Amino acid sequence: MLNIENLKCGFGKHEILHGINLTIPKGQITAIVGQSGCGKTTFLKTLNRMVEEEGGYLSGTITLEGTDIKSLPKEKLRRRIGMVFQQPIAFPHSIEKNLSYVLKYHGVRNKKEIAEKITESLQKAKLYDEVKDQLKKSALKLSGGQKQRLAIARSLCAGPEILLLDEPCSALDMKNTIAIEETLLELKDQYTFVIVTHNLAQAKRIADQVIFMDQGKVLEVTEKEQFFANPASEPAKEQIQYM
């Protein structure tokens, strides 16, 4: 799905990612783990070129289904590769409007179709049952966990192929965390997920592939079972030991 070759990225004279080579397979959950500050979020932001808006540079090649992402207009790229952030974002409008504006932006005009897609995305994000009778109410009244599931529903409304998630559960309780993990597990045959998590137990629960980063380098790209049973690098062994 995504092929990354000799990816380097930095800010000013400070190189953060030092030449990354790996592949992100389609229809799987890839978890990116590693110590704080090793470059996980920066790596994620290279995949939709957000890092450039933050003043960062990148070199190397990232191809999405064979197309160099630099050749795609950013708007098109971000429709294909959506992103969910650590802090849930809800806009100061109704729950319904938080979703319908994305659909309208992408050219969906038919009211029935908009309503159906709103229901579908809320169901996928496991929020529908809780909000189905209050779609006209302000999204700001939702809890943090509900806002995060709304953010996932909103990303799905754009019809992405890949969804990047940056520590989506770090501010959430177990119930909301489980709802999001179930969403990813249930939808992975329809989307490709790349999730940054500081929580190794979460990676163990949901990932197919694990990328282990250390100081701007990728030390391991392995199937989950192998990573947890037999990590190849000392830093990974050390971290797994404290799980």
Ligand SMILES: Nc1ncnc2c1ncn2[C@@H]1O[C@H](COP(=O)(O)OP(=O)(O)OP(=O)(O)O)[C@@H](O)[C@H]1O
């Ligand atoms: N916009 C920016 N400008 C300058 N430096 C940045 C910027 N964003 C990140 N960095 C630097 O890049 C390095 C890696 O940060 P990054 O957030 O990618 O790490 P991380 O592994 O995601 O950390 P954490 O687990 O704590 O979120 C840090 O030294 C950070 O200060």
